[in-house]
Amino acid sequence: MTVLVFGHRNPDTDAIASALALAGLEVALGTDAHAVALGPPNPETAHALACFGVDAPGVIERARPETDQVMLVDHNERQQSVADIDEVTVLRVVDHHRVANFTSVLPLYFRVEPVGCTCTILARMYAENEVPIPRAIAGMMVSAIISDTLLLRSVTTTDDDRRVAAELAGIAGIDLDTYGDALLRAGAALGDLGAAELIDRDAKSYTLGTTQVRLSQISSTDPTEVLDRRDEFLAAMETERVRAGEDLLLLFVTDVLRGDSELLVVGEPVAAVEKSFSVTVVDGHAHLPGVVSRKKQVVPPLTAALR
Amino acid sequence: MTVLVFGHRNPDTDAIASALALAGLEVALGTDAHAVALGPPNPETAHALACFGVDAPGVIERARPETDQVMLVDHNERQQSVADIDEVTVLRVVDHHRVANFTSVLPLYFRVEPVGCTCTILARMYAENEVPIPRAIAGMMVSAIISDTLLLRSVTTTDDDRRVAAELAGIAGIDLDTYGDALLRAGAALGDLGAAELIDRDAKSYTLGTTQVRLSQISSTDPTEVLDRRDEFLAAMETERVRAGEDLLLLFVTDVLRGDSELLVVGEPVAAVEKSFSVTVVDGHAHLPGVVSRKKQVVPPLTAALR
Numbered sequence: 092m093t094v095l096v097f098g099h100r101n102p103d104t105d106a107i108a109s110a111l112a113l114a115g116l117e118v119a120l121g122t123d124a125h126a127v128a129l130g131p132p133n134p135e136t137a138h139a140l141a142c143f144g145v146d147a148p149g150v151i152e153r154a155r156p157e158t159d160q161v162m163l164v165d166h167n168e169r170q171q172s173v174a175d176i177d178e179v180t181v182l183r184v185v186d187h188h189r190v191a192n193f194t195s196v197l198p199l200y201f202r203v204e205p206v207g208c209t210c211t212i213l214a215r216m217y218a219e220n221e222v223p224i225p226r227a228i229a230g231m232m233v234s235a236i237i238s239d240t241l242l243l244r245s246v247t248t249t250d251d252d253r254r255v256a257a258e259l260a261g262i263a264g265i266d267l268d269t270y271g272d273a274l275l276r277a278g279a280a281l282g283d284l285g286a287a288e289l290i291d292r293d294a295k296s297y298t299l300g301t302t303q304v305r306l307s308q309i310s311s312t313d314p315t316e317v318l319d320r321r322d323e324f325l326a327a328m329e330t331e332r333v334r335a336g337e338d339l340l341l342l343f344v345t346d347v348l349r350g351d352s353e354l355l356v357v358g359e360p361v362a363a364v365e366k367s368f369s370v371t372v373v374d375g376h377a378h379l380p381g382v383v384s385r386k387k388q389v390v391p392p393l394t395a396a397l398r
Numbered sequence: 399m400t401v402l403v404f405g406h407r408n409p410d411t412d413a414i415a416s417a418l419a420l421a422g423l424e425v426a427l428g429t430d431a432h433a434v435a436l437g438p439p440n441p442e443t444a445h446a447l448a449c450f451g452v453d454a455p456g457v458i459e460r461a462r463p464e465t466d467q468v469m470l471v472d473h474n475e476r477q478q479s480v481a482d483i484d485e486v487t488v489l490r491v492v493d494h495h496r497v498a499n500f501t502s503v504l505p506l507y508f509r510v511e512p513v514g515c516t517c518t519i520l521a522r523m524y525a526e527n528e529v530p531i532p533r534a535i536a537g538m539m540v541s542a543i544i545s546d547t548l549l550l551r552s553v554t555t556t557d558d559d560r561r562v563a564a565e566l567a568g569i570a571g572i573d574l575d576t577y578g579d580a581l582l583r584a585g586a587a588l589g590d591l592g593a594a595e596l597i598d599r600d601a602k603s604y605t606l607g608t609t610q611v612r613l614s615q616i617s618s619t620d621p622t623e624v625l626d627r628r629d630e631f632l633a634a635m636e637t638e639r640v641r642a643g644e645d646l647l648l649l650f651v652t653d654v655l656r657g658d659s660e661l662l663v664v665g666e667p668v669a670a671v672e673k674s675f676s677v678t679v680v681d682g683h684a685h686l687p688g689v690v691s692r693k694k695q696v697v698p699p700l701t702a703a704l705r
Contacts, residue, residue, distance in 0.1 A: 190491075190508050191501040196701050198693060201497050201510035219526070386505060394503050 093125050094182060095158050097151070097173070098209075099166035100129040101294050104136045104278075108235035109164035109209040110148060112228055113185055116213065117162070119222045124162065127151045129173065133292050135238060135278025135310070142270075143230035143263070154179045165209040167201075168192040170296050185212055188386055192298070207252040208239040214255045229262035234274055241347050242271040247384045275347045279310045286320065286327035290342055296335070297390065300397040302360070305337045306385055314344040314353045318376070321355065325375045328357045339364070345383050352379045360397075367392035400432050401489060402458070402465050404480070405516075406473035407436045408601050411443045411585075415542035416471035416516040417455060419535055420492055423520065424469070426529045431469065434458045436480065440599050442545060442585025442617070449577075450537035450570070461486045472516040474508075475499040477603050492519055495693055499605070514559040515546040521562045536569035541581055548654050549578040554691045582654045586617045593627065593634035597649055603642070604697065607704040609667070612644045613692055621651045621660045625683070628662065632682045635664045646671070652690050659686045667704075674699035 096114040098106025110126040117124035128148040132140060140147055153175045154161050161173070162183040169176045169192050183200040184193070187209050195201075204212050210232035217224050224232070236256045240248040243256060260267040281289060294307035307328075311317065317324060324342065332340040339358040346352065354377045356364055361372050367389075370377040382388045403421040405413025417433040424431035435455040439447060447454055460482045461468050468480070469490040476483045476499050490507040491500070494516050502508075511519050517539035524531050531539070543563045547555040550563060567574040588596060601614035614635075618624065624631060631649065639647040646665040653659065661684045663671055668679050674696075677684040689695045 187505055189502045189505055190497075193500070194498040195496045196698050198494055198496050198512040199510065200512060201508060203506065203508035205505040205507060391503050 092158050092160060093123050094160045094162060095127050095151070095154055096124050096162040096164060097127045097129055097148075098164045099171040099295065101292060102128045102130050102136070103133060103165075103293055104139055104231075104238035104274075105209050105235035106165045107132055107136050107148060108139070108231035109185065109213055111145065112210055112213040112217075112224075112232050113162060113164050113183070115225065115228050116217055116220065116222055120220060133278065134280060134282070135274060136234075138274055138277035139231055139234035142234075143227040145227050145231060164213075167203065168297075170298070185209055185216070187212065189390065206249045207243075207245065207247040208236040210235040210259075211249075211252045211255045214259060215251075224259070224262055226263055229259045230265065233259035233263055233265070233267070233270075237267070237271040237274050238278065241350070241383060242268070242275060244350060245383050247387050275310065276312060279312045279347050281309070281311065281316055286324045287331065289317075290324070290327055290331055290340075295385070296337065299390075299394050302339060302363075302397045303337045304393065304397070305332065305335060305340045306343070306389060307341065308343045308345060308385055310347045311344050312346070312348055314346050314351075317344045317355075318353055321374075321376060324355055325357060328355060332358050341389075343379070343382070343385065343389070347383075350381060350383050352382045353377075354379050354382075363393065363396040367396045399465050399467060400430050401467045401469060402434050402461055403431050403469040403471060404434045404436055404455075404458070405471045406478040406602065408599065409435045409437050409443070410440060410472075410600055411446055411538075411545040411581075412516050412542035413472045414439055414443050414455060415446070415535075415538035416492065416520055418452065419517055419520040419524075419531075419539050420469060420471050420490070422532065422535050423524055423527065423529055427527060440585065441587060441589070442581060443541075445581055445584035446538055446541035449541075450534040452534050452538060471520075474510065475604075477605070492516055492523070494519065496697065513556045514550075514552065514554040515543040517542040517566075518556075518559045518562045521566060522558075531566070531569055533570055536566045537572065540566035540570055540572070540574070540577075544574070544578040544581050545585065548657070548690060549575070549582060551657060552690050554694050582617065583619060586619045586654050588616070588618060588623055593631045594638065596624075597631070597635055597638055597647075602692070603644065606697075606701050609646060609670075609704045610644045611700065611704070612639065612642060612647045613650070613696060614648065615650045615652055615692055617654045618651050619653070619655050621653050621658075624651045624662075625660055628681075628683060631662055632664060635662060639665050648696075650686070650689070650692065650696070654690075657688060657690050659689045660684075661686050661689075670700065670703040674703045 096110045114124045114126035126148045132147045154173045159179045167186050186203045290307050297304045328340050342355040344353040403417045421431040421433035433455045439454050461480045466486045474493050493510045597614050604611045635647050649662040651660040
């Protein structure tokens with residue numbers, strides 16, 4: 092039976108690239124593995140797939156009945172995974188996020204490391220198994236590192252990410268800075284998308300204490316594009332918050348060139364949000380200097396404030 | 399601040415050896431790490447420590463106030479860890495059990511592999527970091543593999559365990575079979591210990607569905623020693639079950655030479671136990687041919703039966 096390999100819902104470039112990379116490694120090691128995704132590629136990922144001539148993975152919502160054996164990349168929390176995650180066997184997890192809400196019946200291969208990108212861990216796994224990385228896969232993997240670390244500038248970036256990104260850029264035959272700048276700009280183009288679509292593009296749900304929180308992030312080269320449409324965004328966020336049954340919905344519009352974020356907030360408790368970032372939310376908005384990482388700069392203070 | 403490294407409560411040889419091994423690796427890599435244990439060594443571990451001239455790690459119940467940074471080996475479930483696990487930061491987890499009841503706020507290094515022994519993973523980590531394993535540590539690590547895999551005979555044994563055990567035996571300068579037989583016999587000697595003490599020596603608590611289960615295991619070269627004292631054991635088990643607030647307490651008396659177990663049961667639901675192993679429990683007892691691994695042959699069927 093084919094083993095399905097996939098990243099989190101609302102896939103970003105790392106979710107899709109790490110699924111392709113792990114499935115490729117597993118196939119090289121003799122496992123019948125196949126990469127899929129829990130949603131279509133976003134514009135940034137589409138740019139990378141087009142550059143390296145890779146087809147977008149097929150989209151699934153459930154693993155069954157196609158398979159009951161799966162491997163998770165770039166996530167481990169059940170609410171970010173397939174709808175039927177509790178009914179299948181997880182053989183492997185490769186991830187770089189916090190560990191939470193995961194339970195297995197049997198021992199498994201579960202590898203999480205505090206690096207900037209799942210593909211950095213996967214590059215090490217290829218090396219450990221002495222499997223060469225094909226050019227197209229290397230291109231997708233370096234795209235994921237550029238995406239997750241904002242071209243190695245995010246606070247989440249480690250020396251491992253820098254070393255692996257340089258190696259992968261060499262295999263892919265790209266100039267890291269030139270390609271990286273183009274990739275981030277492709278991902279930051281808001282285009283003519285509606286507020287609801289932009290809010291949902293990179294959104295993850297968390298249970299922090301007893302509060303259901305949805306954290307949404309948009310990359311931008313010009314956040315005023317969003318701030319100028321603030322009322323439209325706040326209304327769409329409130330609709331989405333109620334629809335999803337969340338207590339709190341936060342939208343981070345991250346300026347990928349300056350390394351700051353503009354925060355929009357709907358729901359309660361706003362006081363916990365203000366405490367987390369030491370800011371005052373005025374008309375649903377606050378400026379967050381230096382905040383670019385949901386994982387490292389948002390989830391931990393919010394977890395503490397909502398405990 | 400010193401980072402404390404420790405295995406699970408009621409430590410077995412792997413819990414203590416893997417703490418010594420990871421702390422040694424961390425020190426070699428420049429971290430101020432120190433191995434401790436959540437209980438004194440059992441007779442088997444004491445035999446290994448004496449053979450290789452290693453002091454038993456100090457015993458702690460809580461990590462604080464000595465430190466708020468810890469590394470877990472040979473366990474990841476909070477109820478098997480220090481009492482104040484929720485108040486400290488877990489930097490690393492190295493384990494070979496199922497993943498459950500673990501939550502971190504920050505990303506961490508979390509490495510679980512489905513091999514027979516945590517020390518098998520640690521041997522690979524020494525190699526990946528190009529740190530040589532000192533003879534005494536190698537001796538403790540091979541002891542752990544012998545203990546967890548019943549001298550490479552348990553169903554949990556992988557090719558990795560076999561390869562690593564042979565390498566470590568070479569570094570430690572022991573004959574695997576001769577030393578292994580002596581180690582298992584040292585651990586299987588029930589001596590003149592009371593039933594309560596034997597029941598508690600290698601016991602772990604699990605929440606399976608809504609049932610609190612305590613699974614206790616004794617190694618023996620002659621299980622009739624325990625069966626001849628069945629009423630004494632059943633009474634001590636019931637006292638322990640009530641004291642610990644468990645629904646079900648199972649004692650596996652595992653014949654390390656034949657590879658079978660004798661099961662004693664107190665509490666409810668006994669029907670789920672009978673279903674798990676396809677046996678009938680008579681006067682609190684059943685014979686379980688071929689069952690030696692709590693992790694692989696007990697927890698999974700019991701989880702299914704109690705779901």
